Amino acid sequence: MKIEDWFHGLRGKAEKIEEKWPQATEQERLVMADQLFYLRQVSDRVVDLWLQFEEKLSQTIRQVKQMEGQVPDTEDQSDSAASAIHTLKKEMKKDEEKNDAPLDMKEQPLDFEHLFRRGEGFYHLRMFTDAKACFAELVAAAPDWETGRLYYAYSLLFCEEREFALREFRFLCKVASSPTIVAISYNAVGCMLAEEQQWLEAAQAFKVALETKPDQEDARFNLALCYYMDKDAQESVEEISKYLQEHEHDWEAQMLWLRAAHQLQGMDEAAELEPPGLLQLPTRELESETLKEMADLYEAVGNYHRAQICYRFLTERLPKEGWTWHGLAWNTWLIAGTRRAATLMKKAISLAPDQTDFLFSYGWMCLFDGEIDNSMNAFRKVLEKDSSNRLAQSGMIAAYEKSGEIQAAKQLAKTFLEDEVPFLHALGCFHLGRLSMIEENWILAEQYFSRAAPFGDQLREIPIYLQLCASKQGKTIAVDELLKT
Known part of the structure; x- marks a missing residue:
């Protein structure tokens, strides 16, 4: 059966109930009410499954593009505040499971339930303009319906009406009776401030969200991110460590901990860091992005053996990516020398022949192994591709020095x-x-x-x-x- 036919059948059932209801007996109405309840459950389940599918599809597309080199590296992605800001869905879902209805809906007049449901459907299908229209009508008719106003604020935000959205969120921060609504609203205000790189003000909003509702998970993640972006590495490590106690498999949180730890290590080499949970040792279970961040941190503190393990796992997972072989080769060289690492480096170069950094690394390895001619050939190839490459020029100076060509080295x-x-x-x-x-x-x-x-x-x-x-x-x-x- 086609999905269109299935939805047509569901719509037909709803239409029949609507037609029969006026003339139905009390017993028939009870049966039809049960049918409506079942259709509502089906609708909610479909939306939930669609959201899961949408998230997985987006993640898969991102992973494939990354493997094909079509997206920026992980550093660029993580350092964008907008890319790391968590949304409303998790908290709303959690409260629905607790209350069997979305937040304050049980206390609201049934006359407007159809508006809420319709707006909620548009929202989850990302039809934000339609969702905004529904929730605007709902807020006008039932201004105390806090969940409806929250959805309205988010719909405004996603329709790029940021000023009006911020006004609605701030209003809910002040007047909402539900701690969940207040916490979500403060979190949203913090996210908007973070997108404008107002890290101090954003952090304050996330703190209030956590004070209002200590289990507001997204606010804790976002607070840790703000600290990291504002160079408060110690605070970032502490907050994201708390988050990872409950969400040890969250790869975004794992990456944030590693980057904050790396930042802290750069500020204080004597800082003692105890990696949480799965980050204590590299394992094959970790996401590729997390393994790369772990490797960077291990290299920064001189733990080349563990960095080597990270890259070994990455070469198994991404065997056609030159950067994984380059990382493995470089750390192998630092541990065991050129003879063990040269083949790995050549593999990286063969997979990414236009990547001049790989050629330079090979030249540098040869230079330290006394293979002056091979090192010079590698540096020259880099300079043929980029004559102003200072890294390759620096390598050439060192090679000239070792070969006794002092004047050529001085001139360069x-x-x-x-x-x-x-x-x-x-x-x-x-x-x-x-x-x-x-x-x-x-x-x-x-x-x-x-x-x-x-x-x-x-x-x-x-x-x-x-x-x-x-x-x-x-x-x-x-x-x-x-x-x-």
Whole structure:
């Protein structure tokens, strides 16, 4: 049977009940009332199943596009506040299960129930303009119907009438009697503020939502996201850890914890982090996005073995994605050297020949293994594709240095001094300082390293080189004093 025929049959049953009702006996009306109740259950179930299908379809499309390289990477997706903001559906569903009716509907006049049901149907089918019209009529006729007003506010929001939507949400925050309605409204206000990157104000709204209804799950997730976006890493980790206690399989929450932990680690290397639940060790059960975030965090703290495990799982799941093999190769190289990693890196390059970062990584691995010619060939291939690639140029300088071609290295390094980007200018000074050391020009080397010193956290050899230069000149100046010059 076609789905159109099935719906036509259901509609026909409703029409027959409508026709027979005026002349029906009391007993017949009881039977027809049971039939109407059954049809209502069918309708609610269809909407629920459609929503589940829509969510799965959207997720599958997103995953396929990601595998085909048609969407931005996970960092870009997660850092968009709008992409991570949870919606009304979870809380509404939860309250319907508790009360057998949506929130305050039991107390409302039956005369307007048809308007609510119709508007609710339009809303869940994402026909927001029609939903707005129904709920506008409902609010005008029954202004105290809080759930109807909440749906009206959301319909306004999704119709891009943000100012009116915000007004409705704020009104419900002040006057609604239902804690659930108040909490959902504050959560919605917070979401709207977050979309405007007003992180402090948004966080305050989410806090009030949680104070009103402590089990408002979406508000806790959104609060953790606000903290993360506002660089309050410790608070973000604490809030998302609480959320994961109840939702350990939520991959978005897993990713947020990992990113907040990574952010906290960057602020305080001594910070002690205890991963919650499934994040304690990488497993095949985790989503691809979560595994990638775990790998990034492990690399940041120097745990290359666990990062390697993450990428091993990713290569099994996404064998045609070059970035998974590149991550596996890079961490394998850090653990076991070029001989074990070279084949893996070549696999990554073969899958993504236009990805210059993979070529650079291969060249860098060869350079540290003493294969100067292979490293130069790799760097040259990168520069053929992008002649201004500073990463490849930096690799060439290091290769020239190792092969004894000091003048060629100096000539290329001096081009960095013309760069307007402060770090790249400092990198040029760093290279020239090393080359001056080879020539035993300790005074010039010290001058170059001093100019690069503001980036000592990224060029970590600088304090050692400054100390060596001072020693060669017979100085006893402390390193911290050298860095201030």
